[in-house]
Amino acid sequence: MQLKINPSEVKDIVEFIxxxxxxxxxxxxxxxxxxxxxxxxxxxxxxxxxxxxxxxPGCPVCVTAINRIxxxxxxxxxxxxxxxxxxxxxxxxxxxxxxxxxxxKSMGAKVEVVYSxxxxxxxxxNNPDFEVVFLGIGFETTAPGTAVAIKEAKERNIxxxxxxxxxxxxxxxxxxxxxSKEIEIDAFICPGHVSTILGIxxxxxxxxxxxxPSVISGFEPEDILTAIYKIIMQFEKNIAIIExxxxxxxxxxxxxxxxxxxxxxxxxxDDIWRGIGIIPKxxxxxxxxxxxxxxxxxxDIKLDFKDKLTICKCGDIIKGKIExxxxxxxxxxxxxxxxxxxxxxxxxGACAAYYKYLRF
Ligand code: SF4
Numbered sequence: 601m602q603l604k605i606n607p608s609e610v611k612d613i614v615e616f617i618x619x620x621x622x623x624x625x626x627x628x629x630x631x632x633x634x635x636x637x638x639x640x641x642x643x644x645x646x647x648x649x650x651x652x653x654x655x656x657p658g659c660p661v662c663v664t665a666i667n668r669i670x671x672x673x674x675x676x677x678x679x680x681x682x683x684x685x686x687x688x689x690x691x692x693x694x695x696x697x698x699x700x701x702x703x704x705k706s707m708g709a710k711v712e713v714v715y716s717x718x719x720x721x722x723x724x725x726n727n728p729d730f731e732v733v734f735l736g737i738g739f740e741t742t743a744p745g746t747a748v749a750i751k752e753a754k755e756r757n758i759x760x761x762x763x764x765x766x767x768x769x770x771x772x773x774x775x776x777x778x779x780s781k782e783i784e785i786d787a788f789i790c791p792g793h794v795s796t797i798l799g800i801x802x803x804x805x806x807x808x809x810x811x812x813p814s815v816i817s818g819f820e821p822e823d824i825l826t827a828i829y830k831i832i833m834q835f836e837k838n839i840a841i842i843e844x845x846x847x848x849x850x851x852x853x854x855x856x857x858x859x860x861x862x863x864x865x866x867x868x869x870d871d872i873w874r875g876i877g878i879i880p881k882x883x884x885x886x887x888x889x890x891x892x893x894x895x896x897x898x899x900d901i902k903l904d905f906k907d908k909l910t911i912c913k914c915g916d917i918i919k920g921k922i923e924x925x926x927x928x929x930x931x932x933x934x935x936x937x938x939x940x941x942x943x944x945x946x947x948x949g950a951c952a953a954y955y956k957y958l959r960f
Pocket of ligand 1: 913914929930931939941944951
């Protein structure tokens with residue numbers, strides 16, 4: 601796919617950014633895929649001291665509260681249950697260190713890795729003696745796929761399939777971060793994947809309500825550099841607007857079919873986020889019309905919303921308060937082989953990105 605800027609412009613953009621010294625700008629890259637691309641490409645190494653990139657709450661595994669992980673681990677102990685999950689969830693520890701879905705699988709729990717919610721339906725059909733529970737994680741990007749699977753299961757009357765929905769909306773989390781004023785954020789690189797679904801209009805609130813220069817960006821280093829350049833230019837012009845640097849994919853209205861299917865199956869519910877706590881109407885609960893496919897209702901799970909203490913600092917990392925290297929466990933007690941928290945497990949986690957590309 602062709603980028604909309606040519607290499608000579610990228611060279612000019614790099615030179616411009618490297619030499620920009622007019623003001624301090626702290627930019628949050630919301631999406632975990634951006635965090636990984638920034639680390640891999642070495643973009644941070646060319647930034648001047650006054651331009652800072654900080655990670656945001658855009659890694660689905662990382663924002664899942666430890667409470668939910670504990671509930672999943674408990675559910676996996678039910679001999680009738682088969683957990684179907686994306687691979688990233690396997691090694692996320694619960695409150696009890698050393699225990700995760702992978703270790704419990706080695707001790708006999710039924711856990712299968714899938715690539716989509718539809719795969720979990722196939723597993724349910726092939727395993728009629730088990731209750732197949734799909735772990736629904738992610739934002740507006742993955743939620744439509746889960747919604748399609750729930751509708752399919754209802755249409756085909758599949759009785760042994762349900763979804764533990766931990767899907768979340770991005771907007772309430774960004775509003776919560778900005779409203780809390782816990783950290784200073786001057787501008788945003790908005791997530792390309794979520795924008796594909798929500799469209800440019802999904803992130804207008806950043807400029808309209810908070811006066812934050814914001815750019816929707818793709819994931820190539822050239823995209824991210826262009827987004828940084830455009831943010832700087834907004835500050836230079838003293839404006840705050842939402843710009844779309846990812847025009848080859850993202851439209852004004854987004855994917856309206858995906859939006860409709862999400863609205864049909866999910867409704868906003870209060871949800872708990874790692875490090876942030878409860879954010880009103882930030883979670884995607886399964887509507888009553890589809891309650892037969894809601895794991896929480898089927899197994900009568902009493903969801904826990906209390907804060908749980910943990911030595912892991914992922915909560916501060918996804919709020920952009922600290923960088924992975926500022927966690928005393930980073931690359932010492934905590935590594936991809938022995939992850940203490942989800943940010944080191946997930947392929948989109950900031951700690952994993954720093955460990956792989958920025959450790960030395
Ligand atoms: Fe958590 Fe490990 Fe990252 Fe520290 S280095 S914040 S313990 S995942």
